[in-house]
Each structure stands twice: as structure tokens, then as C-alpha cells.
Amino acid sequence: MKILLIIPSYNEEENILKVYKEIQKSKQDIDYVFINDGSTDNSLKIFKENNLNYINLIHNLGIGGAVQTGYKYALENNYDIAIQFDGDGQHDINYVETICKPIIDGEADFVIGSRYLDDTTSGFKSTFMRRLGKNIISVMIKWFWKQKITDPTSGFRAGNKEVIKNFAKEYPSDYPEPESTVTLLKLGYKVTERPVNMKEREAGESFANAWTSCLYMLKVSLAIIVDSIFRRNGGKK
Amino acid sequence: MPLTLRLALIAITLIYILLILRSIRRKKMNVSFSIFWIIAGIILIIFAIVPNMVEAVSKMLGFEAPSNMLFVLTIFIAFYLIFNLTTIMSQENKKNILLIQEVSLLKKKVEELEEKINEKKQEEK
Numbered sequence: 001m002k003i004l005l006i007i008p009s010y011n012e013e014e015n016i017l018k019v020y021k022e023i024q025k026s027k028q029d030i031d032y033v034f035i036n037d038g039s040t041d042n043s044l045k046i047f048k049e050n051n052l053n054y055i056n057l058i059h060n061l062g063i064g065g066a067v068q069t070g071y072k073y074a075l076e077n078n079y080d081i082a083i084q085f086d087g088d089g090q091h092d093i094n095y096v097e098t099i100c101k102p103i104i105d106g107e108a109d110f111v112i113g114s115r116y117l118d119d120t121t122s123g124f125k126s127t128f129m130r131r132l133g134k135n136i137i138s139v140m141i142k143w144f145w146k147q148k149i150t151d152p153t154s155g156f157r158a159g160n161k162e163v164i165k166n167f168a169k170e171y172p173s174d175y176p177e178p179e180s181t182v183t184l185l186k187l188g189y190k191v192t193e194r195p196v197n198m199k200e201r202e203a204g205e206s207f208a209n210a211w212t213s214c215l216y217m218l219k220v221s222l223a224i225i226v227d228s229i230f231r232r233n234g235g236k237k
Numbered sequence: 238m239p240l241t242l243r244l245a246l247i248a249i250t251l252i253y254i255l256l257i258l259r260s261i262r263r264k265k266m267n268v269s270f271s272i273f274w275i276i277a278g279i280i281l282i283i284f285a286i287v288p289n290m291v292e293a294v295s296k297m298l299g300f301e302a303p304s305n306m307l308f309v310l311t312i313f314i315a316f317y318l319i320f321n322l323t324t325i326m327s328q329e330n331k332k333n334i335l336l337i338q339e340v341s342l343l344k345k346k347v348e349e350l351e352e353k354i355n356e357k358k359q360e361e362k
Contacts, residue, residue, distance in 0.1 A: 057341045061334055071337045076342070173334065 001104060004079040005032040005096070006070030007236075008063055013041045019085075020052060022093045030096065033061060033073055037066040061173070063155075067090030068171035072161075075168040080168075081157040091156045095196040099158045102192050109189040110163050112149065112181065113156035113196035117168040133217050133229065137178050140221065144228035146184045149193065152178040156196055172223065173218050186227060238288040246285040254278040321322075 005023065009016060015036065023032050033053050036043050037059030044142045047054040055069055067084055074082040081103055085091050095113060102108040116134075132152075155177060159167065163184065184191055217229040248324045257274050284291055295306035 055341055055345050057337060058344070059337050061337055065334045065338065069341060072338060072342060072343075236316075 002079045003028055003030045003081045005083050005085045006067060006076045007032060007085050007087045008035045008037055009043060009065040010037040011039045011041045012087045013043050015087060016046050018089055019087055019114060020049050021047035026093045028097060033070060035066040035070050037061055051110055064171055064176035071164050071167040080161055081158055082164045084155055086155050090198050092197045097192060098194045098196060103158055103160045108192040109160050110184050110191045111158045112193045113152035114154055114193040116150040116196050117193050117195040129213060137220060140224050150165045152181055175220050178220050182224050182227050187194045243285045246284055250278050251279045
């Protein structure tokens with residue numbers, strides 16, 4: 001099984017090598033590709049000097065466009081599983097195996113690493129407002145698709161070949177996680193969750209203030225509702 | 238409408254249509270986009286030539302003043318135009334993203350191939 005870690009990275013010069021070392025430490029046989037999303041810091045230099053495997057986007061695209069580039073790379077190079085992995089040190093490499101297992105066993109097409117599935121796995125649960133937002137999205141997905149997704153905004157996710165093919169073709173550009181999950185549900189793929197640990201960001205800054213959070217909720221809700229209502233039975237895979 | 242105002246309106250509109258035609262010739266605007274603007278110009282000229290028509294139509298539709306009808310019409314058309322532009326912009330944006338992604342992927346491939354070629358050359362030496 002060829003497994004690829006897609007690591008979108010925007011101005012993460014302090015975290016690149018940390019993430020890389022963690023990947024090297026892990027016993028699993030996995031490939032990785034960094035997507036340098038037009039970073040304005042020294043990221044590109046670090047990628048070059050350390051001879052890492054990276055794709056340098058010629059212009060900043062935002063998280064959705066960057067991750068999609070990774071899926072395109074996975075499709076071109078014939079990977080069986082692609083895993084989205086954050087470049088900021090939030091995700092724990094030890095759980096790659098956990099979220100790959102349902103795919104390898106053929107139990108699911110797409111696995112979301114969840115912070116909320118059980119109370120013990122993850123110490124870091126994010127702020128109250130973020131949890132509220134995530135709960136609203138969960139309820140909406142549950143209501144439209146009768147499936148409980150406890151952590152719809154999680155960026156730690158794994159998909160099989162079919163999912164790679166779909167995401168390479170079509171992937172939302174901003175705040176893509178919940179929307180892309182709904183798209184998969186709509187297309188009839190099996191989506192499941194596994195508990196994972198997430199750490200608090202070690203370096204770099206997260207993007208989140210009151211205004212962007214509000215905008216986030218609006219955009220995501222609208223995307224989910226439109227996706228769910230208008231194209232409900234649209235095209236089974 | 239006084240004659241001077243009508244003549245001024247006609248003159249300005251003619252200049253405006255000429256400008257559009259010039260921008261088509263200089264390839265600054267698509268022919269399909271320009272059609273809209275040319276039609277708008279022609280309508281303006283018709284209004285200037287027969288202002289009674291505007292008055293009659295606005296009365297028929299129940300507007301209190303012909304200018305009101307013109308304002309409402311302009312706003313509707315402006316809305317429609319802006320809506321159209323946002324749609325076009327979204328599509329262009331999508332194409333842009335696709336281009337950036339594909340070019341970046343290709344660049345990576347080219348660099349890898351270059352490296353391979355260089356390695357081979359060194360081996361031969």
C-alpha cells in the first residue's frame with residue numbers, strides 16, 4: 001500500500017523540520033509531500049536545503065487549493081491512501097496508523113481523525129467558541145445525512161483511491177473540511193471517524209478571531225445546506 | 238427636453254459608442270461583452286431623439302416621473318451586470334487555481350527530471 005502524507009504549509013518555517021523529523025521517526029513506511037503555499041518566510045529555502053519532497057505553489061492559493069494540489073500529486077503518483085496532515089505540528093504522526101486502518105481493512109473510504117470521539121485520546125480540545133461552531137456543523141450534517149461526524153473541522157483525514165480521485169477533481173477552496181466531507185457523503189462514500197490526539201500549536205500563529213469565525217460558520221453552513229438540498233441525489237459514484 | 242440637452246446627450250452617446258468600438262478594435266474588450274454596452278448606447282440615443290416615448294412608457298407603467306422609471310431601470314440593469322460579473326469572476330478564479338496547481342506540479346516534475354539528467358551526466362563523466 002502506497003501511503004502519502006499531504007502537508008500544506010504556509011509560513012511554517014519553524015515547524016517544517018520538526019514535522020519532517022517526526023515523519024522520519026515513525027516506523028511506518030509512508031511518503032510525504034509538503035505543499036509550500038506561497039510562503040513569504042524562509043520556508044522554500046528550508047525545503048531546498050534539506051532536500052525535502054515539496055511542491056512549491058507559484059502563487060498562494062489558501063488551504064483548499066494547497067491540499068487539492070496534494071491530492072492531484074497523489075493521483076498522479078498512484079497512491080492508495082492520502083492523508084492530510086497539518087504542517088504546524090498540531091497532528092500526531094503516531095495516529096496515522098489509526099486512521100489508515102479502516103481504509104486498509106476496507107471498512108471505509110474516508111476516515112476523519114476526531115478529537116471528540118472519546119474523551120481520553122486528545123488532551124487538546126480547542127476553545128469553547130470553536131467547539132460550539134463545530135457542534136452546529138455536526139448537527140447540520142447529522143440532520144441532512146443521518147450520520148454523526150463528531151469533528152467535522154478536523155484537518156487530519158485519510159482517503160482511499162476513490163476519494164483521492166474525487167478531491168483531485170473537485171475540492172472547495174476555503175474552509176474545505178466540512179464541505180468536502182458532505183460531498184463524499186452525497187456521493188455515497190463510507191465516511192467514518194477514529195479518535196486521535198491533537199496538540200496545541202507549538203509555533204506560528206493560528207488564524208482565528210471573532211469575525212473570521214463568524215464568516216467561517218456562515219460560509220460552511222451555506223455550503224452544507226446548498227450541497228445537501230440541491231444535489232441530494234445527484235450522481236452516485 | 239430642451240433641444241440643447243438632447244443634442245448634448247446624442248453627442249456624448251456617440252462618443253461613447255466610438256470609444257467602445259475602439260476598445261474592441263484594440264482587443265481590450267470581448268465582442269460579446271461590448272454588445273451589451275453598444276445596445277445601451279443605442280437605447281440612450283433613441284431616448285434623446287424621441288423623449289416623448291420615455292414619458293409615454295413611464296406614464297403607462299404608472300411611474301410618477303419619467304426619471305423614476307429610468308432610475309429603476311438603471312439600477313436593475315446594474316444589479317444584473319454586477320451579478321453576472323461575480324459569476325464570471327468565480328469561474329475565472331477557479332481556472333486560475335487550476336492553472337497555478339498544474340503549473341506547480343509540472344515545475345516539480347521538470348525539476349526532478351533535470352536532477353536525474355544531471356546525475357546521469359556526472360556518471361558518464
